[in-house]
Amino acid sequence: MSLDSRFKDEALRQLMVEVSACKKCGLWRSRRNPVLGDGDPSSPIVFIGEAPGYWEDVRGKPFVGAAGRLLDEILGKAMMPRNSVYITNVVKCRPPENRDPLPEEIEACSPYLDRQLDLIRPRVIVTLGRHSTAYIFSRASIPFDGISRVQGKVYEVSFWGERTYVVASYHPAAALYNVRLRGEIENTIKLAGVILGQVLSKS
Ligand code: URA
Ligand code: SF4
Numbered sequence: 001m002s003l004d005s006r007f008k009d010e011a012l013r014q015l016m017v018e019v020s021a022c023k024k025c026g027l028w029r030s031r032r033n034p035v036l037g038d039g040d041p042s043s044p045i046v047f048i049g050e051a052p053g054y055w056e057d058v059r060g061k062p063f064v065g066a067a068g069r070l071l072d073e074i075l076g077k078a079m080m081p082r083n084s085v086y087i088t089n090v091v092k093c094r095p096p097e098n099r100d101p102l103p104e105e106i107e108a109c110s111p112y113l114d115r116q117l118d119l120i121r122p123r124v125i126v127t128l129g130r131h132s133t134a135y136i137f138s139r140a141s142i143p144f145d146g147i148s149r150v151q152g153k154v155y156e157v158s159f160w161g162e163r164t165y166v167v168a169s170y171h172p173a174a175a176l177y178n179v180r181l182r183g184e185i186e187n188t189i190k191l192a193g194v195i196l197g198q199v200l201s202k203s
Contacts, residue, residue, distance in 0.1 A: 008041045008119050015115060019092050025108035027093035027101075033060035037088035037116060045080065045196050046122040047071075048113065048132040050171065051091035051101050062087045067173035071128075074172065074186050078193040088116055090132045101131060110135060121160050123199045126192045129171030136166055152188045154195055165199065167192040 019034045028034075035052040038061045055065035063071050072082050091101040091109045101109075113135075117125070127133040130147040137144040140157040144150065147170060155166040167188060175182035 005042045011119050012036065012041055012116070015112060019112055022092070022112075025093075025105045027091070027095060027105055027109075030096050031093035032057045034092045035060055035062050035089060035094075036092060036112070037086060038062050039082060039086040040084055041086055041120055043084060043086045043120070044122055044200065045085050045124040045126065045192065046117065046120055047085060047087045047126045047128060048136065049087070049089045049128045050131045051089050052094040053098050053173075054094070057094035062089055063172075066176055067171070070175060070182070071172045074182075074189050077186060078190045080189075080193050080196075086116075086120055086122070088113060090135050106131065106135060114139075118160070121162070122164070123162070123203075124165045124167060124192055124196045126167045126169055126189065128169050129174070133168045137168075140166060142166075152184060152191070154191065163199075165192075165195050167195065 016036050019036055022028060022034070035056045049062060052062065053065050053067070056062055062068070075082050075085065090113055091105055092112055095101050095105070125136060127136050133147055133150060134144045140155065140159070142155055142157070147168065150168040151170050153168060155168070157164050157166055169188040170181050170185050172185060175185050
């Protein structure tokens with residue numbers, strides 16, 4: 001393991017210690033396990049969902065329920081197996097009854113996501129759903145006018161002084177009962193894989 005990946009692993013372990021003790025918003029009261037992230041922190045591509053659901057809260061891992069199984073399948077089709085990418089969420093504790101996270105919860109929790117991204121410095125960021133898309137767009141000063149207008153598009157931004165690509169997607173949970181959305185998500189994630197291939201071939 002390189003020094004760089006040992007440093008990242010250690011920093012992420014430290015972040016997990018902080019998140020486990022975090023009480024910055026009310027969600028700590030009802031969570032079983034906080035969910036920091038999963039996958040390869042050395043990956044050049046990061047997928048960002050919304051918040052843990054029931055199974056994520058039980059297992060302490062992102063995207064391990066029904067939406068997660070669909071995401072795994074779509075990642076496989078795009079030739080990016082789950083363990084080759086890094087997956088996380090905007091909010092680290094499960095909102096009760098899987099309700100949407102509140103703006104103040106996103107505000108309280110997003111510094112953890114920022115620190116993960118600062119460590120990993122991905123070249124491609126895939127936002128899954130409107131909450132993570134709105135958050136990453138706000139960080140990049142891109143106007144957000146609804147997920148259906150921006151999904152499937154690629155945005156070139158400057159993060160960490162480097163060209164970084166943001167690819168916006170519908171959330172996989174939205175595709176569980178909607179075949180059309182499923183096709184859209186598959187195409188978007190395949191596109192993200194193509195962009196990643198281009199970025200890596202230039203560097
Ligand atoms: N939905 C999300 O947004 N994140 C998860 O981790 C699981 C479901
Ligand atoms: Fe802390 Fe985030 Fe959990 Fe709120 S959701 S308690 S900010 S870790």
